[in-house]
Amino acid sequence: MRIIRLSEVMNRTGLGRSTIYKLMSEELFPRSVELMPRTVGWVETEVEEWILERIARRDG
Template sequence: MASIAHMEADMLDIEPNKLPDPPAARLLRLKEVQHRVGLGRSTIYRWMDDGKFPRPHS
């Protein structure tokens, strides 16, 4: 069975050991999180308190 890297390489038509680097991780501001998940600020904070939503990083 082919590895994931080989399958991705086939789809991208590149060599398996030369896959592009993933995009750099970045922190999102609350407004962008709200837009992406479709929730209001108070719901996000309530879910964080309930352990249903990830806590912010600093």
Template sequence: MDTKTSRIIRLPEVQRKTGLGRSSVYKYMKENGFPKSIVLGPRAIGWIESDIDRWISERVYTSAGQ
């Protein structure tokens, strides 16, 4: 497996990569418009970096009118 594919990132990095705030990330997740988080522990979650990168690419493609 590619190391980038398997890299787990936490919320602050998700926010930096996407430009979204915390509440927007959770709102889009609830609406099924954002990659789901994975449970890392009782009080910790993260996202698969490649899922976030794919989501960003889809937004760029959509906004370009493709």
């Protein structure tokens, strides 16, 4: 399992920081994992699955 930081999440999804946090608050994006106080990351496979779901939805 690999944890990725916000910059990589933004790079992979094409989303901005505020959009990612908005989607998280609406439970539409994987939740972050607290690594240390004021430091979070995301489980790489969860972000990849989220992207693949968008592709599958597009391809119907």
